[in-house]
Amino acid sequence: MRALSKHARKSAKRDEHRTRYYAYMGSDAWRAVRAGWLTEYRMRFVGEPACAVCEKEWQLSRDDLHHHTYDRLGAEAFEDLAPLCRSCHSRVHDTIRGSRHWSRMRDVAASIKVIQRLRLLLRNDVDHRHQRTRAS
Numbered sequence: 001m002r003a004l005s006k007h008a009r010k011s012a013k014r015d016e017h018r019t020r021y022y023a024y025m026g027s028d029a030w031r032a033v034r035a036g037w038l039t040e041y042r043m044r045f046v047g048e049p050a051c052a053v054c055e056k057e058w059q060l061s062r063d064d065l066h067h068h069t070y071d072r073l074g075a076e077a078f079e080d081l082a083p084l085c086r087s088c089h090s091r092v093h094d095t096i097r098g099s100r101h102w103s104r105m106r107d108v109a110a111s112i113k114v115i116q117r118l119r120l121l122l123r124n125d126v127d128h129r130h131q132r133t134r135a136s
């Protein structure tokens, strides 16, 4: 039998990972982790969570919890997860996927930096718009 190339091994691993991830996303275990995360959030902070990018109100029933890392899938630490609204969540993943720079970086580092970057971009954008309206 011919050994799998490095690339094939890597992509097989990615497929296996993806299958596991999607099965988990539909599970009661994940629902319990989400609820537990919100409880933890409320113990640590005053007020309700907001999307880590656009800062819109985050709701357990509607919005996503993004994994900074999949290392502890099923036994996530509070810090492994970030509240994101649906559209910011897709932007985070599109940004990581769309860039060699980000996708080469370790998942936690890339994920945290991309979220910061998108938040800054969004904030600058809002500031500019304010300035334009004030100027006109």
Ligand SMILES: [Zn+2]
Binding pocket: 051, 052, 053, 054, 055, 056, 084, 085, 086, 087, 088, 089
């Ligand atoms: Zn958002």
Ligand SMILES: [Zn+2]
Binding pocket: 065, 066, 067, 089, 093
């Ligand atoms: Zn995610």
